[in-house]
Amino acid sequence: MWITPVPEDQAEGAVKQVYEEHRQKFGFVTNVAKIFSLRPDLIKKYEDFCSGIIFGGAALGRRRAEMIAIYVSGLLRCTY
DSSP, X not given: OOSOOOOGGGOOHHHHHHHHHHHHHHSSOOHHHHHXXXXXXXXXXXXXXXXXXXXXXXXSHHHHHHHHHHHHHHHXXXXX
């Protein structure tokens, strides 16, 4: 990872809360949560933005949004 996140065992305050929420929701701390550990004040805004695109009644809908994400990832040769 190019960004050095706050390690799980060193998380405190807002970062610890974000890590715990992701662990409860997904069963592990996601890389997205780790990246935002440097700016935990922004993760809620990011999650709201993503949810708005996928679930917010956008014309795309979840299936199309995910298909576009997969297609663009392929074009960019993203291995993630």
